[in-house]
Amino acid sequence: MYRDLEHRLAQHIREFLRSSYGVDLEKIVIEQPRVELGEYAMPLAFELAKKLRKAPRKIAEEIVSDIGSIDGFAKLEVAGAGYINARVDRTALAVALAKHDKPAVESSSGKVLVEHSSINPNKAAHIGHLRNAILGDTFVRLLQFAGRTVDVQNYIDNTGVQVADVVVGFLHLDKKSRAQIEELAGKPRFDYYCWDLYAKVSQWYEQSAENKKVRLQTLHEIEEGRNETAAVAELISTAVLRRHLETMDRLDIEYDFLPRESEILHLHFWDAAFEKLKEAGVLSFETEGKNKGCWVMRRAGTSGVARAPSPAGNEAETGAISSTVDQDPERVSEEDQKVIVRSNGTVGYVGKDIAFHMWKFGLLGRDFGYRKFYSYPNGHQCWISAEHGEPEHPHFGDVERTYNVIDARQSEAQNAEIEALRGLGHGEYADKLTHFSYEMVALTPRCAAELGYELSEDDKGRAYIEVSGRRGFGVKADDLLDALIAAAKQEVNSRHPELAESERQKISEQIAIGALRYFML
CATH class of the missing domain: 3.40.50.620 (HUPs)
Structure with a gap:
């Protein structure tokens, strides 16, 4: 939808410049300004200034004054020294989005997970x-x-x-x-x-x-x-x-x-996969070093897979079936290995x-x-x-x-x-x-302090602090939702006291959840 609007805007501007100034711009540069300035910003007046021998702002004013309406847009505005900002007609856009018209594409026969x-x-x-x-x-x-x-x-x-x-x-x-x-x-x-x-x-x-x-x-x-x-x-x-x-x-x-x-x-999904991985030489059994007794695979981007025979005792412990694995002449360093089965027989994630x-x-x-x-x-x-x-x-x-x-x-x-x-x-x-x-997602020190967490001096000096379940450090999802809904409810109550309580609660939840989803994207 937004791509269509952007294309329509550029095409309309291009046709106007051709008919009014005899100028043919191959590409109309469109930028995204701050939201309060509109959805699109165009610096084309600066590009035209030399050709038309006019100040960029003067050119921008002429374009905005003479171009007329553009379908899907509320208005064009001049900003700064010569930018043209375009504001989308949000009411029309909301109506179009609400129709749920799907694009005319054929569904692939394959299922996506x-x-x-x-x-x-x-x-x-x-x-x-x-x-x-x-x-x-x-x-x-x-x-x-x-x-x-x-x-x-x-x-x-x-x-x-x-x-x-x-x-x-x-x-x-x-x-x-x-x-x-x-x-x-x-x-x-x-x-x-x-x-x-x-x-x-x-x-x-x-x-x-x-x-x-x-x-x-x-x-x-x-x-x-x-x-x-x-x-x-x-x-x-x-x-x-x-x-x-x-x-x-x-x-x-x-x-x-x-x-x-x-x-x-x-x-026994793992048992079946384990056998296939060993047979293909993807996994190897380590007999020395810090990974001794582990089944490992090389990390992505390294060459060579270490292959060594496994003692029968270890195979029994991991539930593996005996297989013959040749010794690879090029050993992979321990730093290049990813442990798949630990030495105690437990399988890593x-x-x-x-x-x-x-x-x-x-x-x-x-x-x-x-x-x-x-x-x-x-x-x-x-x-x-x-x-x-x-x-x-x-x-x-x-x-x-x-x-x-x-x-x-x-x-x-x-x-x-x-x-x-x-x-x-x-x-x-x-x-x-x-x-x-x-x-x-991370928390700023200020946010963490407002939530009541004790911060070390090092934490206070950081730009952000990672959420850590092990430290009990973070914002619970339900707590955040409750707080957002409460804040929205306060605003809805002040603006629409005439509505029923159930309706105000429903609107508050929609606002809070919509805001959260948008922010997280």
Whole structure:
């Protein structure tokens, strides 16, 4: 729509200059000024000054006075020494946008998968998660508007370190039983309780090396599954996940499928991927150095893959099947290696992600079980992965292209997953895996201080401070939404006291959510 307006403006200006001044400008330069000055700014009068032997402002005034109306624009104005600013007719634009006229394009036969949000289910969602979800949801809407069929997926890391940390907090710091945790999980904002506990656990780890060992043991038990620790992790992560969906539902953000890491492990997605990666020489087993006992792959951009035979004992520990791997003459330095399977047999998130991406493109030969998990007010159903699912379910995966909405800090991990697909001989799919990268949200020291956080002298001198769940440092998503709605409600109440309370509340929510979505883009 805006491109059409820009093209129309340039074409009208070009025709006017040709008929009024006999001047033919091949290109009309159009810039974006500050919003209060209009939507478009044109410095063309400066370019014409020498040819017409007039002052730029005089030329700009003549053009604005004589050009007449332009469809889609409210008016043209002269600014400064000779700029011409164009203001869009916003009423007409709003009416046109409200029609929801889709472009005349044919939908591709291939299905697109967009993975976004992917919040660790261990605590409340924060402002950084909101940016991811809003970017992802906006991209999904653009693809759908263009006629694409889109699967919206929210990857749930319910077996990772972050969930393990909260489990440690409940079992070892709070000393709570599963029944007590279940009672807490039924409360409205259980995710807030987990937020505070997660920060306490991080401090507890710093007290001794023995405390950190508890994390590794807990993580191992969660990945193994079918034990009390794994049951507690399932209880906590499911309750927090449901809260995340409720939070995003406030923004009208919906998902089709929630694939979980627990099923990637227990349905042996990783085992199948692990064998394929070893057979292709993508992974190697380290017998010395700081990565001794680990399965590693070379980092993207380095050459050579280290290949060494694995002892049978380690293969049994990781669930691998014996395979013959030749020694590569060119060893990859430890700095160029990415650990996929740790020496204690636990699988890093990149390894599980590789298996997941193989499933996305239909390359794994395995599938999830599916069960219904969350129903939206409009009737849309969100499904979740399961070991034993319902017999009738939608078909997910096996897509033509996939986009991962993940912040720029995860670029290395995303590149590793792309390189793994190439190493497996699936370069065509590697080219169809796109990292939708964006910069993270941060707080200014002033904002952090206003929120009541204690800042060190170093923090006070920084331009911004990263949101950190481990420090309990950040703005919770629901708190931000509540504050924005309250601020909008105050304004709506003062301007429209004649409206019913329910109508004022609805308008306040629309304003707050619209403002937040716009700001996050």
